[in-house]
Amino acid sequence: MKIYTKTGDNGTTSLIGGERTEKYDLRIEAYGAVDELMAFVALLADSLADDERTEQYTTELKLIESRLMSVSALLAIGEGGEDKVAAIAPEHIEALEKSIDSYQAELKPITKFTIPGGHRIVSLCHVCRTVCRRAERAALLARAEFPGDMSATIYLNRLSDYFYVLGRLLTERLKVEETVWIP
Numbered sequence: 001m002k003i004y005t006k007t008g009d010n011g012t013t014s015l016i017g018g019e020r021t022e023k024y025d026l027r028i029e030a031y032g033a034v035d036e037l038m039a040f041v042a043l044l045a046d047s048l049a050d051d052e053r054t055e056q057y058t059t060e061l062k063l064i065e066s067r068l069m070s071v072s073a074l075l076a077i078g079e080g081g082e083d084k085v086a087a088i089a090p091e092h093i094e095a096l097e098k099s100i101d102s103y104q105a106e107l108k109p110i111t112k113f114t115i116p117g118g119h120r121i122v123s124l125c126h127v128c129r130t131v132c133r134r135a136e137r138a139a140l141l142a143r144a145e146f147p148g149d150m151s152a153t154i155y156l157n158r159l160s161d162y163f164y165v166l167g168r169l170l171t172e173r174l175k176v177e178e179t180v181w182i183p
Contacts, residue, residue, distance in 0.1 A: 013028060017082070019081070026141050027146055037128065038068045045061035057170075088155045096158045115179040118179065121170055121174065126167050
């Protein structure tokens with residue numbers, strides 16, 4: 001099978017279900033942002049795997065990558081594709097919440113915003129967080145025009161919190177000084 005089809009040369013693409021739409025469609029923008037997030041999550045997982053202090057988090061990130069493929073598919077549903085993709089299961093959202101709660105329990109509470117940085121892995125967590133927030137905004141915008149299952153946007157909302165807490169946890173694991181914003 002060839003990787004190129006030439007069917008998109010005119011600026012259109014197919015959604016799940018067969019509907020063709022412009023490549024600037026809000027749904028395409030949304031799942032494109034999720035695709036970008038998946039690439040950054042893969043980079044984060046690869047970076048964590050290189051360090052024995054952090055390699056334990058790679059399995060969880062690989063599961064997240066798989067869930068993000070489902071999020072993309074949910075955002076790519078067009079006419080006729082409504083029953084072709086399962087919603088994000090509540091237990092997948094709950095798994096993120098359990099990780100967030102578990103990681104946060106290990107951290108000292110803060111009352112100020114944190115500033116990203118101190119280590120490339122910590123910074124990469126924040127890149128994932130911010131790209132995730134952008135993907136969430138794009139997904140919400142797409143859902144405003146093309147109503148559909150909301151489990152994808154709920155998952156993205158929880159996932160950005162996950163990346164924030166993971167960044168804080170890794171700051172501690174890597175013995176990096178956490179910088180808080182003092183206006």
